[in-house]
Amino acid sequence: MNSQSNISTQVQHKWLNVVNLLKAPSIILLLVWMIVPLSMTVYYSFVEYNLLYPGPKLFIGLENYSYFSTDSAFFPALFNTLVLVGSVLTITVVLGLALALLVNQPFFGRGVVRVLLISPFFIMPTVNALIWKNMMMDPNYGIFSVIADFFNVVPINFLEDLPLASIILMVSWQWTPFALLIFMTSLQSQDTEQKEAAQLDGAGFWSIFRFLTLPHLARPIAIVVMIQTIFHLSLFAEIFVTTGGGPGFASTNLAWLIYRQAFLAFDVGVASAGGVFAIILANIVAFFLIRAVGKNLTE
Amino acid sequence: MMLNISQRKTVKHWATGLFAWLVALILFFPILWMIMTSFKTELQAISQPPLLFWETTFDNYILIQERSDYLKYAFNSLYTSVGGTLLALIIAVPSAYAMAFFPGKYTKDILLWMLSTKMLPAVGVLIPIYMITQMGGLLDSIYPLILIFALMNLPIIMWMLFTYFKEIPKEILEAARMDGATTRDELRHIVMPLSWGGIASAGLLSLILCWNEAFWSIQLTASDAGTLAALIASYSSPEGLFWAKVSAASTMACAPIIVFGWFCQKQLVQGLTFGAVK
Structure with missing residues (x-):
């Protein structure tokens, strides 16, 4: 009896090792992928390091941070980042829901x-940006003009006058199909x-939507919000191809500001502080999101 | 005029249909217009009012291949997407399998942590990655891109596979074990057949994300290892109006993945819902 239970614990131990061996590669790789660059970024953010002026990397404390955060573009960039993510999320979820309800009808x-x-979901972001920049929004030859x-109205110069809104439009066009796919x-x-029982009881479209459909979609909505936030927080390609962050800082987000600092001003220290x-x-965003959404995902 | 119920249903049916088609055509229009423009001459492309009928020309496609060697970029895109996806799957499938069937105390925390690494903005680690790549002499090579693509998509793939594996009823496995099946039998005859769908959909999403990835491709490649996304980005400089040629290049860059996406639509969605749909 005793020896038998010993054998079974031994087998279990062996199994546990195999299981851990299987789990390990993904965890270790992601840990390295996160920690190595992260610690380098943190290190560079405390030293004076400009690619244009090679020399010893002097420790300068928080100077890079204060330089980056007092840049006149810092607060606009922070604000733009949040507006971008917030607007795209709202538009894609609402529109995706409406479209999903529409194509759920027979026709x-x-x-x-x-x-x-x-289809727009499969288009690459750089192509997306070029289509809209040239063929849709061009003030002289674009479709909007x-x-x-x-209608005899003066055409809007989208990328000059409404740069952030234009980018929100492009990104929403691409990601509404993603929301639609999942909601559908x-x-x-x-x-x-x-639903039919509710209809027989005299429930209208809105109350069915509010009390049956929406709760049913809680988890899919959480997923759409989560995945999109991940992608839009560091939105880059669309800005790179269209506005270049301008005019002024009107369409500069944090990602773009850091990129400009590192690859146009060659200031690695300041760019790392921005990083x-x-x-x-x-x-911060992840903390709130994972608390709100993550629970929903693991259950 | 009074309509009876079935007539009202027919009217509603047609109205919904018309409306849905209208919306779909509006949302698809930019893509359609891009494809149409790619078959025009440069002058026709910017003609006012826009031309709806014209003599089609294939010159743009020939020119794009001649001037910027489209095929080279296409193959780079293919190698990096397929390479990155395969690498990610090789790492993720055993891990996700172990986590789903033998969850430990911290499995859920580990998975949430993995997802949170996706929140780290790429731009925050751009400089270190750039420097490491440079030190290794691997700038403008497809190998670092393959590795980065794999790591970039690993968390999402892990999640998709984990939720998929978790749905496999454990009772089947227990029953098989009672009948004397070994672990290998279990894997071969039960787990693998049941999880192909999940692996396929995780792979599909990863392929699409890699193919369209622009940030790392633009930063780490130039003429040798450039992907299609980077090639298209290089057309953004305003050297004049070359809409027809840009459209031809764009159409060729997107066509493979769009057609691919259309065919795999159902498969893709299955995994994307993260087990939210039962």
Whole structure:
């Protein structure tokens, strides 16, 4: 009896080792991928280090931080980052929901409509930005200016006058299909009998939506918010291709500000301090998000 | 005029359909317009009012291949996306399997931590990564990109696989064990067949994200290892109006992944919902 239980604990131990061996690579790789660059960034943020002036890397305390945070672009960039993420999330979730409800109805050619609707998600961000910059928003030849001419209105110079809104439009166009994809699938798994029963009891469209559909979609919405936040906090390609952060700082986000500092001003120290700010911001957002959404995900 | 119920249903059916088609065409229009423009001459591309009918030309496509060697960039995109995805899957499948079937005390915390590493903005670690790559003499090479793409997508892949593996009913495995199945049998005949769907959808999403990735490709590559995303970004400089050529290059850069996405739509969605849909 005793020896038998010994054997089984031995087997369990062996198993545990195998299991840990399987788990280890992903954990270790991600740990290295996180810690090595992170500690380098933190180190550079405390030294004087400009690629244009090679020399000893002197420890200068918090000077890089104060330089970066007193840059006149700092607060606009912080603000723009949050506005960008917030607006895109709101637009894509609302629009994605509306479209999902729409294509959940039966009508002719629904399959083709779905394919057309989700296509923007597969477009690469650089192409997305170029299409909108040139063929849609160009003040002379773009489609929007053609429409404005048709109605005899003065065309808007989107990227000059509404740079941040233009970028929000591009990103939302790309990510609404993502929300739609997920909501569409969840709606298909909604209990139709429950809905029909509610309809028989005289519940209207809105109360069904409010009390049956929305709770059913709580988790998918959490997923959409989570994944999109991850991608939009460090939005880069669209700004790189279209506005270059301008005019002024009107479309500069934190990612762009750091990029400008590092690769246009060659100031590694200051850029690293900016990197640390970006990481702190991401952590604050992540903290709230994971508390709000993460629980929902693991259960 | 009074309509009976079935007539009202038909009207509603047609109205919904028309509206949905209208919305779909508006949202698809930029892509359609890009494709149309790619078959025009430069003059036709900016003609006012815009041309809806014209004599199609394939010159732009020929020019793009001749001038900027489209195929080289396309192959770089292919190698990095497939390489990064395969590498990520090789690391993630065993890990996610172990975490789903033999969860430890901290498994959920580890998974949440993994997801939180995705929140670290790439730009915050750009300089160190750039310098490490430079020190290794690997700037403008596809190998660091493959590694970065794999690590970049690893957390999401882990999540998708974990939730997928978790859905596999443990009772089946227990029943198989009672019938004398070894671990290898279990893996081969039960776990693998049941999880192909999840692995496929995680792989698909990773392929799409890698193919479209722009940040690291722009920063770490130039003419040798440049991917299509980086090639397109190089067209952003305003050297004049070359809409037709830019459109041709863009169409060729996006076409493979769009067609791929259309075909794999269902498969892709399965994993994306993270087990939210049962």
